[in-house]
Amino acid sequence: MPENQYSDDPPIQISNEFADIRVRKVYTRNGERLEIHAHRRGYRILLDAVELESLTWQTPETFSGFLRASVGRDVDDE
Template identity: 55%
Template sequence: MDTPAHEPYIERPDIGSEACYPEGPGTDGPVIIANEFADVVIRKVETRNGMRLEIWSPRRGSRVLLDAVALDCLSFQEPGFITEMLARRPAP
């Protein structure tokens, strides 16, 4: 069966002209994921201790570097745990 190929839908959220997304040698990305509540910039970075996934929140000005073990741990969490994390109010 031939089905017509569809153009991918790409969201281009209004992130403002002041946002500066980090780029540098030895990195992949960035990948920007956003909706009306949050936006994050994700990229793979090489550190002295190996490859990490960097998650950066331009709105909050915070970032975290996660290694493969931390990412693996996130992958087997129950949905309720993630819901609890979302219910917490982040520190200013």
């Protein structure tokens, strides 16, 4: 099997005015992964089932912290 093989399913694209991402299933030597690709920014990540499940354990504040770290603090945060 090649290093990463994509599923036959088409990628799912989710977009808004701030982001545009594509997700799809990838088969690797270590099992299935979900590839998340932000092609405008050039970022890509492969997540396994446990990593994906861990996202459900997070609060909205956790994701707000991710965004602050990448785009800067809100005026309300000062």
